[in-house]
Amino acid sequence: MNTTDNLMDKLVERFSRGVARRTSRRGLFGLLGAGVVGAASMPLLPVARAAGGAQPKAADVPDSGDDLSCDYWRYCAIDGFLCTCCGGSVNTCPPGTEMSPITWIGTCTNPVDGKNYVISYNDCCGKSGCGNCLCNTNQGDRPMYNPPKSNDINWCLGTESTIYNCSTAIVVGVAVE
Amino acid sequence: MNTGITMIMRKIMQKIAWLSLLSLTATTAAAEFEPEAVGKVETLPATYPDHWVMVHDFSFFHMMEGEIIITDPLAEHLGSQYKGMIPASFTAAYARSKKRNEHYVAESFFARGTRGGERTDVLTIWDPATLEVSGEVIIPPKRITGMPKTTMIGLIGDDRFLGVYNFTPGQSVSIVDLEKRTFVGEIPTAGCAFLIPNGKRSFTSICSNGSMLTSHLDREGKLAGTTKTPVLFDPDNDPIFEAPATADGVAYFPTFWGNVMPVDVSGKDIEVQGTWSLLGDGDEGWRPGGIRPAVADADGMGYFLMHPEGGEGSHKNPGSEVWVYDLAAGKRLAKIELENWGLTVATSGRGDDRLMFVTNVDMGVDVYRLSTNEFVHTLNLGGTTPFMVHGAE
Structure with missing residues (x-):
């Protein structure tokens, strides 16, 4: 992490113009390092159904942090425009869009209880790209020939429209150690 | 009094004379004036100079408005750099056939x-x-959308056919007959992605388990058979990037950790050659990375976009240097320190006129002259996200 931060420190000065202005510091790599249309990094499980399985109630999950920031704990593996900046929330799509039923997932550590939670980064689809709060980390990301592990793919699939709008970060379970 | 009237009359007459003269002059000028023609439209040369490039503005924030900008990268000003454009809607894929002299x-x-x-x-x-x-050919509404890779589209069979990679997430390749301008059919590539043309009329896809699948076409572009290799690389611990640098019938795939896996694609069945490393003594921590980290030029040299302090998750980081290799020998020839950190590398031109292009992190396109490895200037063509530059390939 320090290594990455050092590199970022060296680079961030250069990332000051044009489209880079629209992104947060960490989100710069989302555009400049990947510019990904889609969901998440660090997948530990393959393609999943958003509504599948027993999802913990939001109230069950202790929370802290700013969900408009790429540093928010649920976004440890997100890749795309944050729905929280686009009219939705961490687990809902903006009005009038459609949530993709397929995606890939990551595991993030909740700083409050120290537990690892399984996060499903379902995309919201059917309206053109929101363009706000682009975030991306590539930890665990693999090339597009390995689809369940790739964040370069537009995951608006299985929806009425394949047009990508933003990405959610839904807690779908507690990771089993 | 009479004298006064005479003076006034004289002045009036003088004015009338001047006005008449002016009127005559204006009439003469109008008769000689040729208005500029309305309705003229520029054209480009049928054959572009070797050093020209096609810059793909992905328009990441407005994906319906992508464009391919035909560019003279050595011209000094925008007005002469920007030659024209082709719209490219929704994370499009671009290819060009010099043989057929067409953009796709x-x-x-x-x-x-x-x-x-x-x-x-x-x-x-x-x-x-x-x-x-x-012309246009309707293909199944299945082509993959997402970040651009040069292996999403490919010319097959001496440019007779063109393939487009599909992902729904079912995987296949749509084949178009460029001569007849018709859709031929869809070839399943289950478990395998992309297309790297090989041999006389075949293409190879990269499989998720680290093997490769080669599909052979018949004369009509239909599937005649397939060949699958054993596992060639480790897709989890040291995966190859999606697109190689291809020269002299060999596709050189860089890996996340800085190795190069050469694959002979000259024949019907592909053949993997010995893996070699981009790294030498003192290169610890350097990794290839970016949106397009590798390319070859027309003379067979290879260019790899490299970043320091690499590790897990750094494979899309921008690079600060481009390392140049004699690909056939696996030998490094130079390290080019970049003017700006970059995400995409491309080349154009031949011999002493070879150029290198790096899409920098400010989304300008930096031009380098490869005869001296010197930075020339930055192209700012008006697009927002020029993720790919197409030149020598």
Whole structure:
């Protein structure tokens, strides 16, 4: 992490113009390092159904942090425009869009209880790209020939429209150690 | 009194004379004036100079408005750099056949535009001189959308056919007959992605388990058979990037950790050659990375975009240097320290006129002259996200 931060420190000065202005510091790599249309990094499980399985109630999950920031704990593996900046929330799509039923997932550590939670980064689809709060980390990301592990793919699939709008970060379970 | 009237009359007459003269002059000028023609449209040369490039502005924040900008990268000003453009809708894929002298754009349109509606995928064929559509072939609305890779589209069989990679997430390749301008059919590539043309009339896909699948076409572009290799690389611990640097019939795939896996694609069945490393003594921590980290030039040299302090998750980081290799020998020839950190590398031109292009992190395109490895200038063509530059390939 320090290594990455050092590199970022060296680079961030250069990332000051044009489209880079629209992104947060960490989100710069989302555009400049990947510019990904889609969901998440660090997948530990393959393609999943958003509504599948027993999802913990939001109230069950202790929370802290700013969900408009790429540093928010649920976004440890997100890749795309944050729905929280686009009219939705961490687990809902903006009005009038459609949530993709397929995606890939990551595991993030909740700083409050120290537990690892399984996060499903379902995309919201059917309206053109929101363009706000682009975030991306590539930890665990693999090339597009390995689809369940790739964040370069537009995951608006299985929806009425394949047009990508933003990405959610839904807690779908507690990771089993 | 009479004298006064005479003076006034004289002045009036003088004015009338001047006005008459002016009027005569104006009439004469009008008769000689040739108005500029209305309705003229520029054209480009039918054959572009070798050093010209096609800059793909991905328009990441407005994906329906992508464009391919025909560019003279050595011209000094925008007005002479920007030669014309081709629209490229919704994370399009671009290819060019020098043999057929055509541009190809695989793109998607939605009946209700930015709010969707019925999707139509099209291979649009563009005339290079007029930049007008010279044909289009409707293909299944299945082509992959996402970040651009050069292996999403490919020319097969001496440019007779063109393939487009599909992902729904079912995997296949759509084949278009460029001579007849018809859709031939869809070839399943289950478990395998992309297309790297090989041999006389085949293409190879990269499989998720680290093997490769080669599909052989018949004379009509239909599937005649397949060949699958054993596992060639470790897709989890040291995966190859999606697109190689290809020279002299060999596709050189860089890996996340800085190795190079050469694959002979000259024959019907591919053949993997010995892996070698980009790294030498003192290069610890350097890794290839970016949106397009590797390319070859027309003379067979290879260019790899490298970043320091690499590790897990750094494979899309921008690079601060481009390392140049004699690909056939696996030998490094130079390290080019970049003017700006970059995400995409490309080349154009031949011999002493070879150029290198790096899309920098400010989304300008930096031009380098490879005869001296010197930075020339930055192209700012008006697009927002020029993720890919197409030149020598």
